[in-house]
Amino acid sequence: MEFVDWVSCHVWGVLGIYWCHYPISICQTLYFSLQATLYLIANDSICRLFCVDRLPVPDNGFCYQYGCSATIVHYWLCAGLITTRQVIGKLSKTMSETTFQKVTQVEKVFSENLFASDFYQVKNWAFNFGEDKKTSVGYNDCLCFVYVRRGWFLFDLSKESYNMHTGHIVIDKPNYEYRLRPSAGMCTIFNFSNEFYAQFVEDLNLKTSFFFGNDNLLSLMLKSNPETDYLHHQIVSKGREAGRLEMDQLVLDLLQQIVSIVNNQSLEDDLNGSLRMNHIATIERAKDFIHQNFSMDISLYQIADHSCVSPFHFSRVFKKFTSFTPHQYLQNVRLKHGQVLLKSSSLPISDISCQAGFNSADYFATAFKQKYGASPSGYRKNPSFET
Numbered sequence: 565m566e567f568v569d570w571v572s573c574h575v576w577g578v579l580g581i582y583w584c585h586y587p588i589s590i591c592q593t594l595y596f597s598l599q600a601t602l603y604l605i606a607n608d609s610i611c612r613l614f615c616v617d618r619l620p621v622p623d624n625g626f627c628y629q630y631g632c633s634a635t636i637v638h639y640w641l642c643a644g645l646i647t648t649r650q651v652i653g654k655l656s657k658t659m660s661e662t663t664f665q666k667v668t669q670v671e672k673v674f675s676e677n678l679f680a681s682d683f684y685q686v687k688n689w690a691f692n693f694g695e696d697k698k699t700s701v702g703y704n705d706c707l708c709f710v711y712v713r714r715g716w717f718l719f720d721l722s723k724e725s726y727n728m729h730t731g732h733i734v735i736d737k738p739n740y741e742y743r744l745r746p747s748a749g750m751c752t753i754f755n756f757s758n759e760f761y762a763q764f765v766e767d768l769n770l771k772t773s774f775f776f777g778n779d780n781l782l783s784l785m786l787k788s789n790p791e792t793d794y795l796h797h798q799i800v801s802k803g804r805e806a807g808r809l810e811m812d813q814l815v816l817d818l819l820q821q822i823v824s825i826v827n828n829q830s831l832e833d834d835l836n837g838s839l840r841m842n843h844i845a846t847i848e849r850a851k852d853f854i855h856q857n858f859s860m861d862i863s864l865y866q867i868a869d870h871s872c873v874s875p876f877h878f879s880r881v882f883k884k885f886t887s888f889t890p891h892q893y894l895q896n897v898r899l900k901h902g903q904v905l906l907k908s909s910s911l912p913i914s915d916i917s918c919q920a921g922f923n924s925a926d927y928f929a930t931a932f933k934q935k936y937g938a939s940p941s942g943y944r945k946n947p948s949f950e951t
Contacts, residue, residue: 673689673690673691673692674688674689674690674691675687675688675689675690676688676689678752678799678800678803678804679799679803679804679806679811681808681811681812681815682757683756683757683759683760684754684755684756684757684760684815685754685755686752686753686754686799686811686815687752687753687755688750688752688800689750689751689752689753690714690749690750691744691747691748691749691750692748700743700744701741701742701743701744702741702742702743702744703740703741703742704736704737704738704739704740704741704742705738705739705758706738706755706756706757706758706761707735707736707737707738707755707756707758707760707761707764708735708736708738708753708754708755708756709733709734709735709736709753709754709819709822710728710733710734710736710751710752710753710754711733711751711752711753711754711788711792711796712728712729712730712731712732712733712734712749712750712751713730713749713750713751713752713800713848714730714749714750714751714848715729715747715748715749715750715844716728716729716747716748716749716844717729717732717734717747717749717751718744718745718746718747719742719743719744719745720742720743720745721736721740721742721743721782721783722740722782724783725745726783726785728785729749729844730844730847730848730851730885731787731788731847731885731886732785732786732787732788733785733786733787733788733792733822733825734783734784734785734786735775735783735784735786735822735826736782736783737776737781737782737783738758738761740782740783742783752796752799752800754815754818754819756819764819768823770823773826773827774827775826776826784826786822786825786826787825787886787887788825788886789821789825789886789887789888789896790886790888790892790893790894790895790896790897790900791821791896791900792818792821792822792825793851793855793897794855794896794897794900794901795814795817795818795821795900796818797855798814798904799811799814799815799818802814810908813907813908843873843881843885846871846872846873846878846881846882847871847881847882847885847886849870849871849872850867850868850870850871850878850882850890853866853867853870853871854867854890854893854894854897855897858894858897858898858901858920858921859898859901859918859919859920859921860921861921861923862894864878864879864890864891867890878890894921895931896935898920898921898922899920899931899932899935899936901919901920901921902916902917902919902920902922902928902932902940903932903936903943905919905920906940906943906944906947907944907947913925913928913929913940913941913944916928916940917929917940928940
């Protein structure tokens with residue numbers, strides 16, 4: 565034991581004896597502490613009791629009058645102090661190691677539950693495996709789809725390798741192992757219960773679908789569209805603030821939109837690697853700007869300027885990534901917002917058209933009918949016109 569520990573333990577012993585045997589003098593107290601003779605028995609017994617290495621040992625001698633009880637008090641206080649210090653030291657080391665492990669994990673993966681319902685869960689997942697040289701193995705036990713928002717999402721499934729970025733969605737069947745390759749980005753993960761998945765396939769008659777009806781296809785990568793991007797943005801922005809019924813409807817609408825893509829439009833990636841690498845951030849910034857400002861009269865120059873490219877170049881790159889011109893994308897986002905308000909609110913159609921970013925209710929009504937096959941008032945009465 566270090567000298568400081570020895571001294572501190574004796575100080576506690578002296579104070580304990582003085583307190584327990586008051587009104588003896590300080591000189592008697594010091595004498596009892598230093599001349600205690602029962603240290604051999606007490607030391608051995610207390611060391612075994614408290615599982616400590618060794619207690620400070622007083623000098624040989626025999627304490628009279630209060631000596632026996634003084635020695636016991638002295639050793640009990642010493643043992644308690646040493647044991648406490650050892651326990652605190654071990655706890656501090658354990659907590660330090662645990663904290664370090666948590667910080668290390670947070671630096672690589674950030675997972676946040678945005679919303680949980682009876683049949684699904686929405687997670688915000690940010691990751692950075694860019695410096696790792698090894699792949700990470702995971703297991704998917706439910707139907708899920710991953711909506712890439714930032715950076716890259718690279719993974720291997722069976723013999724297929726997927727390189728995903730913004731504008732990509734991957735839908736996965738349950739019960740398979742996958743490998744995440746070194747990458748960094750952010751995505752939203754939607755997990756659905758197996759009971760819901762079985763009922764979902766049955767209700768929509770998807771057993772004959774080329775994807776859902778094929779046991780050999782475990783995963784499928786798709787291209788998002790303005791409608792899916794809009795719904796996804798609403799889900800992420802509302803998060804925990806949304807009511808359960810509201811969020812359930814948004815998630816189901818998004819799932820239905822994705823199933824429509826699965827059945828009608830598989831991803832055909834005609835972008836070369838150089839274009840993807842140089843302009844992923846451009847498209848991410850452009851989509852964020854559109855979703856935050858679609859109710860305003862924004863121009864091509866404003867979107868391009870926010871995305872840090874020239875208007876002409878931006879228009880070409882945006883269509884390459886999304887298959888829509890910026891105007892078509894903005895128009896579809898506005899119409900989708902109008903459709904949601906018609907179903908979920910009692911606002912006048914003129915107010916809805918204004919909130920959706922249209923200059924007039926007539927223009928909104930014309931565009932809405934072209935898109936959904938019904939006028940806004942007709943859709944509100946019978947909201948069964950879906951694309």
